[in-house]
Amino acid sequence: AAGVIQSPRHLIKEKRETATLKCYPIPRHDTVYWYQQGPGQDPQFLISFYEKMQSDKGSIPDRFSAQQFSDYHSELNMSSLELGDSALYFCASSTRDSRRGQYFGPGTRLTVT
Amino acid sequence: GESVGLHLPTLSVQEGDNSIINCAYSNSASDYFIWYKQESGKGPQFIIDIRSNMDKRQGQRVTVLLNKTVKHLSLQIAATQPGDSAVYFCAEMPDSSYKLIFGSGTRLLVRP
Numbered sequence: 542a543a544g545v546i547q548s549p550r551h552l553i554k555e556k557r558e559t560a561t562l563k564c565y566p567i568p569r570h571d572t573v574y575w576y577q578q579g580p581g582q583d584p585q586f587l588i589s590f591y592e593k594m595q596s597d598k599g600s601i602p603d604r605f606s607a608q609q610f611s612d613y614h615s616e617l618n619m620s621s622l623e624l625g626d627s628a629l630y631f632c633a634s635s636t637r638d639s640r641r642g643q644y645f646g647p648g649t650r651l652t653v654t
Numbered sequence: 655g656e657s658v659g660l661h662l663p664t665l666s667v668q669e670g671d672n673s674i675i676n677c678a679y680s681n682s683a684s685d686y687f688i689w690y691k692q693e694s695g696k697g698p699q700f701i702i703d704i705r706s707n708m709d710k711r712q713g714q715r716v717t718v719l720l721n722k723t724v725k726h727l728s729l730q731i732a733a734t735q736p737g738d739s740a741v742y743f744c745a746e747m748p749d750s751s752y753k754l755i756f757g758s759g760t761r762l763l764v765r766p
Contacts, residue, residue: 574753576754576756637752648696
């Protein structure tokens, strides 16, 4: 079965640079979620989108922005990167009518040096 | 969820024994609770969920118990196998929200 696809899988950036993470949800899933997981920490919800509209917002820094496109894929844009942004970034997807069924992608490991 | 730093609570069990992983949640308005398994370098994988109007739900080798009085959730794994070694997270979903709030993880180590 098709799963959530994230790219790139690994990314190394320097401080103050920008990064773009991409997420391709499971086919027919219309909702995407972004989570950030620091080393040894639990995943923290950042933001979610349904039908290209932001549906929930969590602890996402103002330096980050995200959007969902008409094909339901989503991009997380991160600017003025800081060392503390180094983390695993997970995308999850679901259908809107199945709140419990969030399927996670393999994650993008971002390292800021 | 709050950070637990680099030192996750660890549960070490003998292969074949039963495991019980506990979790405290924070929001009494949450109506879904989910257990996830996360292996190193991978995304969280759904194990089992339970609605707030239930006390117990069983799956294959796993059982989730919900105690709303003390806001406590537990995951029981029967006949633990080496492949069960991973970090386990509980997550809650507040009513009318679609975001998951993860609790602190527990690392399960299965001794052969």
